[in-house]
Amino acid sequence: MLTHKSTFLLLLPLTAIVAVFFLYPLGLIVFNSVNDGEWTLRGYEALFNSRLIAIVLQNTFEIAIGATLISLALGYPIAMHLARQTPKRRALYMIMVMLPFWTSILVKSFALAIILGENGLINDFLGLFFGPDFFIPMMFNRVGVFVGMVNYLLPFMILPILTSLMSQDPALRKAAEIMGAGPTRIFLTITLPLSLTGVMAGVLMNVVLSLGMYITPALLGGRKDVMMANLIDFYTRKTLDWQLASAIAVSLLVISVILAAFLQRSRGRGAAL
Amino acid sequence: MTLTAPDAADAMVTLKGVSKSFGTVEALKAVDLSVPKGQFFSLLGPSGSGKTTLLNLISGSFKPTAGRVFIDGQDATDLHASKRGLGMVFQHYALMPHMSIFDNIAFPLKIRKVPSAEIKRRVEEVLELVHLPGVGDRRPKELSGGQQQRVSLARCIVYRPSLILMDEPLGALDKKLRKEMQLEISRLHRELGITMVYVTHDQEEALTMSDQIVVMRDGQIEQIGTAEELYFRPANPYTADFIGDSNLIPGRVSALNGSVQVALQDGGTIAALSEEGLSVGDGVQILIRPESAIVQKADTASDMPGLTGELTDTMVFGAVVKHFIRLPNGRMFEATEINRRGLERLALGAQVRVSWRVEDGLVLRNRV
Numbered sequence: 001m002l003t004h005k006s007t008f009l010l011l012l013p014l015t016a017i018v019a020v021f022f023l024y025p026l027g028l029i030v031f032n033s034v035n036d037g038e039w040t041l042r043g044y045e046a047l048f049n050s051r052l053i054a055i056v057l058q059n060t061f062e063i064a065i066g067a068t069l070i071s072l073a074l075g076y077p078i079a080m081h082l083a084r085q086t087p088k089r090r091a092l093y094m095i096m097v098m099l100p101f102w103t104s105i106l107v108k109s110f111a112l113a114i115i116l117g118e119n120g121l122i123n124d125f126l127g128l129f130f131g132p133d134f135f136i137p138m139m140f141n142r143v144g145v146f147v148g149m150v151n152y153l154l155p156f157m158i159l160p161i162l163t164s165l166m167s168q169d170p171a172l173r174k175a176a177e178i179m180g181a182g183p184t185r186i187f188l189t190i191t192l193p194l195s196l197t198g199v200m201a202g203v204l205m206n207v208v209l210s211l212g213m214y215i216t217p218a219l220l221g222g223r224k225d226v227m228m229a230n231l232i233d234f235y236t237r238k239t240l241d242w243q244l245a246s247a248i249a250v251s252l253l254v255i256s257v258i259l260a261a262f263l264q265r266s267r268g269r270g271a272a273l
Numbered sequence: 274m275t276l277t278a279p280d281a282a283d284a285m286v287t288l289k290g291v292s293k294s295f296g297t298v299e300a301l302k303a304v305d306l307s308v309p310k311g312q313f314f315s316l317l318g319p320s321g322s323g324k325t326t327l328l329n330l331i332s333g334s335f336k337p338t339a340g341r342v343f344i345d346g347q348d349a350t351d352l353h354a355s356k357r358g359l360g361m362v363f364q365h366y367a368l369m370p371h372m373s374i375f376d377n378i379a380f381p382l383k384i385r386k387v388p389s390a391e392i393k394r395r396v397e398e399v400l401e402l403v404h405l406p407g408v409g410d411r412r413p414k415e416l417s418g419g420q421q422q423r424v425s426l427a428r429c430i431v432y433r434p435s436l437i438l439m440d441e442p443l444g445a446l447d448k449k450l451r452k453e454m455q456l457e458i459s460r461l462h463r464e465l466g467i468t469m470v471y472v473t474h475d476q477e478e479a480l481t482m483s484d485q486i487v488v489m490r491d492g493q494i495e496q497i498g499t500a501e502e503l504y505f506r507p508a509n510p511y512t513a514d515f516i517g518d519s520n521l522i523p524g525r526v527s528a529l530n531g532s533v534q535v536a537l538q539d540g541g542t543i544a545a546l547s548e549e550g551l552s553v554g555d556g557v558q559i560l561i562r563p564e565s566a567i568v569q570k571a572d573t574a575s576d577m578p579g580l581t582g583e584l585t586d587t588m589v590f591g592a593v594v595k596h597f598i599r600l601p602n603g604r605m606f607e608a609t610e611i612n613r614r615g616l617e618r619l620a621l622g623a624q625v626r627v628s629w630r631v632e633d634g635l636v637l638r639n640r641v
Contacts (some may be wrong), residue, residue, distance in 0.1 A: 088582065133407045169367065175363060175367040177354045177355045179355075179380060185384065189369075193371050
């Protein structure tokens with residue numbers, strides 16, 4: 001057993017780092033959002049009255065939910081496939097799933113630009129069949145944003161779903177099979193409902209991560225794909241309106257926390273089954 | 274390809290030369306087996322003996338490497354598990370944790386498209402049958418292990434399969450509950466007349482419940498018989514040792530004159546009984562069940578076959594008393610006596626004579 005003293009000492013370094021480099025700046029932002037020399041709610045007032053911010057907020061949600069749904073649709077089958085492999089093979093495939101993690105999101109976004117761009121790999125290839133002027137717009141629009149974001153989000157969807165699939169007792173499926181159930185029924189009545197906790201966890205992480213996305217929409221998106229994080233950057237660096245930037249940041253944080261709490265609650269209900 | 278098993282008229286399951294390998298491991302080696310309809314049929318053996326593999330081949334969860342599996346006279350070798358119409362009870366119940374008890378039991382009925390009114394009636398009926406009325410709304414987790422296993426039995430019985438497979442269904446329960454469930458399963462078997470194939474490593478369980486028992490070892494069948502046959506006429510030293518307690522005394526056949534004369538490794542000759550054709554010189558073991566042996570003072574005159582040794586321990590188990598005798602060669606010999614008031618006790622450390630009737634010593638040929 002650890003004594004109180006050693007527990008304290010062990011936790012001290014991390015606590016100190018979190019306090020100095022996370023809690024303090026966060027506090028500063030909250031402070032900035034209501035104080036520019038004097039106490040004021042001007043930042044929040046501007047926030048609620050701005051049509052731009054309303055549109056960007058809607059954008060942000062559309063993109064976050066869209067990207068999460070695509071990631072779920074792509075990630076679930078992958079997780080199912082992984083769950084069925086032998087441990088050795090699974091380890092190999094896991095490396096492939098984790099590969100996107102090893103590259104910086106900036107580098108990945110530029111790499112995707114090479115693939116998706118007007119003169120990119122895909123459009124050049126299509127040009128061979130449909131003439132040099134043919135191209136599908138996949139960059140500076142929502143397609144580009146989704147491709148870039150899903151590429152980043154997928155591991156966060158696959159891992160929790162895989163965990164919940166692997167914790168299922170294989171005897172359940174075997175029992176259902178012997179009772180006469182076909183594969184579709186087994187999936188819909190057993191595999192899927194029992195993996196919902198993993199799905200919820202994946203969705204939660206995906207949505208929260210998407211809400212704060214910054215580089216991908218900036219590099220791969222168009223005029224209409226501005227997200228909240230880009231707007232914060234705009235007010236911080238372009239107009240130097242730090243108070244409004246702080247107010248937006250705080251609002252985004254609050255929205256994320258509410259969402260997380262909401263999803264966490266439904267997840268808790270799922271786990272209680 | 275649909276074949277009919279040649280001798281399948283009254284067999285629920287017939288296996289013909291069935292083998293199963295996992296990679297280089299041979300889990301089952303060319304097994305032939307026939308399970309008669311309506312029987313309670315046990316597969317008994319230590320872990321790794323192939324009994325669960327055999328069960329999985331019948332259920333269709335595994336495909337045999339070689340051989341054919343016939344169920345109710347039809348070749349089912351290539352039939353998918355979901356098309357075989359069997360029931361199976363698992364060691365850890367395999368109830369769906371996210372469904373209520375009602376939904377769990379209704380599951381196989383919904384697959385069979387039974388109308389919902391009838392589902393309701395049949396689920397209630399079967400819950401009554403396993404003595405668990407009124408638990409339909411609960412989740413499996415809210416029930417005890419024994420209750421969960423009753424539900425899993427109910428889930429099988431409810432769709433009336435003609436064959437139920439059980440994979441160590443009582444393995445996860447404590448001893449008292451196990452006894453209770455043994456009686457329960459036996460009762461259901463009697464009342465419903467369903468053929469049951471029951472896998473266990475617990476010899477007592479197999480002996481008390483089964484019509485027939487298959488003793489398995491290393492992927493092969495050692496012996497098939499009733500509890501009585503396996504106990505009193507084991508085919509070889511392995512079965513003798515696996516079923517019940519046993520004393521095995523090694524020796525060599527020295528003469529055959531009515532009874533068999535066995536020359537012991539440590540000198541001396543013992544007369545014993547044998548039913549199979551032995552010849553002089555065969556390496557054998559004499560089986561003496563502990564309850565057939567009598568322990569007396571070493572100088573007691575007796576014309577029964579016997580051995581002398583040192584009484585090292587006497588243990589009282591309530592109804593029975595067990596004596597442990599160390600023979601001159603160091604082996605232990607166990608003798609069991611029914612306890613009664615005023616039973617004479619021999620001093621520990623004393624030289625004693627254990628003896629038995631000629632017909633209680635059974636000669637078993639060593640495996641070659």
